[in-house]
Amino acid sequence: MNLRELAQHLGLSKTTVSRALNGFSEVNEETRLRVQEAARRFNYTPNVSAKRLATGESGAFGVVLPGASTEMADPVFGEFLAGLADGAGRCGRDLYVNATFDGEEAGYRRLARAKAVDVMILANLKVEDLRIRLLSHLGLQTVTCGRTAGSLVYPHLDIDHEDGVRRAVDLLAGLGHKAIALVSGPADLSASEQRMVGWHAALGRRGLAAEAGLFVAGPATEDHGYRATRALLALPTAPTAFLCASMFLASGCCRAIGDCGLKIGRDVSVIAHDDGLATVRPEAFEPALTTTFSSIRSAGGRVAELAAALVGGADPATLSEVWPVDLIFRDSAQAPPRR
Amino acid sequence: MNLRELAQHLGLSKTTVSRALNGFSEVNEETRLRVQEAARRFNYTPNVSAKRLATGESGAFGVVLPGASTEMADPVFGEFLAGLADGAGRCGRDLYVNATFDGEEAGYRRLARAKAVDVMILANLKVEDLRIRLLSHLGLQTVTCGRTAGSLVYPHLDIDHEDGVRRAVDLLAGLGHKAIALVSGPADLSASEQRMVGWHAALGRRGLAAEAGLFVAGPATEDHGYRATRALLALPTAPTAFLCASMFLASGCCRAIGDCGLKIGRDVSVIAHDDGLATVRPEAFEPALTTTFSSIRSAGGRVAELAAALVGGADPATLSEVWPVDLIFRDSAQAPPRR
DNA sequence: CAGATCTTTCAAACCGGTTCGAACTTCTTT
């Protein structure tokens, strides 16, 4: 059942039917009801391709997965994607996922030229993220999850990594810890940099030294968390507290601590950042982990809403948000052992 | 730059240009080269919406994420999706991800009516999966990752769960284990059922009892793996070997074993199924885990290829594959302790 | 009651491709 058939059936023109269904004001209310009723009865749904061609809007948001990389293996990204798809659905849009075999840039160019998406979504922003400039150059509207220090203005949603770390450091310092390590994610990620800045600043305010050796960057995996923690514990000035940028790093961190014969809470303290994944819950740790929390899924949903607003013509300058991070106290953060 | 402009520029008709670019035979070779050259020079890419409207094909494969559920939190599904997007890209298609706020079925209906996708992709098949029937009823072509026991024929790719478990049991039984537990994923999943069947059969062939108490189903999480293993170890007839259906279950299983003061390899053996996620590698376990292995990412890629073949008109009956599973021996499987 | 205004509807053009059927060349065949 298409528009012409529906119109024919009703004895109306395509124009009127289209307008009735799209909520235009110049349609008689009685006619509108009759049309809506018929559309429901015949199970009519506009053909998306036709609608897109006519309106010039694609009705979809684009995400490019870097082909060779393991970004998708990252469950945090997966969860973000789920939130995104969810939010897009609520806004009546869909998600166009394009995995590129020929390089990420080629993917963006293709999507732009083919007018396949209305807005590109970018996540895992780098400190210097070339993609933003590329997309603005290609004339593709963009919304990002995360932000960079650069001067470009673009709609984004980010969480306050810096403040999250600050509060975690404050808590640990307040408990008496002097040597607080930061086990972070990839160094080229903007979020990692923000965390490092927050760590430096918070330690500085407390009059504690942010020793370079107490900061470790690397992939956000269990494996790297384990190795980084082993290395840190082997230092002459081994830290008494660990800040982990992700739950996976925290898993490895906790395993390393256990393997060194230490007990979390009693000998060392751990605070992790929790993105709210259902598979690695802080309560499942022994002892339960103190965390800074912000749901990456909700963030994805909100990013979709921002993208929809952008398409709707909202002023890009008003479409940026930085969410606060919750600090949730559990048993893994305690006063350091007396020496 | 659109087709009409390009044609005008070349002094040709839209028809000829379209045909030249799409490889039709009735175009003069010289003309074709001229057209291709111009298309490259002007950076021409056909508008996807227009192409879709004209051809009736959407050029995209659909995936519906069940909205409320935590399926996406599942990194295995994320990895599958990455493979899918990757394979789709290689076939020149895209992935349409639709997260439904109003129920999974509504999502399928919408996609079908709007002709938004050429093929639906289904994963995580249930033992009795109503979606297959629904989609065939909606007239949507479908390719699944996994298979059900039902009589319906549909293109699918699956791995040989049954044989994987059989081989793992054979290895353990050969080492001398008598009580081999199966820590499985959700009971309503077809894969879980296949594993259970394989477990039963393999034990039976070895003359060992498949005691009901030694089979535990539940969510494929670290948490559940831990609890299931604790419960199993508390049995009067505690198993000496554990088969885990996922690496997450295995993580929890190993933690539980350690917490009970046992040592993997010496006191109990563990074999897990590894989907090849970069974040939880069997080598990172202590000791390294013996696994049955099959890359879920590759599977996703292949599913996309099958879907492309289906659109291309291949006979659906020829588009099914069951992949064998590798058994990779590492240190977590050893002979049981003498009593 | 004529003329202006508002409401409601419609035919036709448009979005940017694909494809059918016809037409025009050029080359064989008889």
Add this chain to the structure above:
DNA sequence: AAAGAAGTTCGAACCGGTTTGAAAGATCTG
């Protein structure tokens, strides 16, 4: 030389919506 076949190219229709501009009918104004 006429007829037939093959090779190229083109105009026009089509896919299924949206949107413009005009028109018909109803209501209001002076």
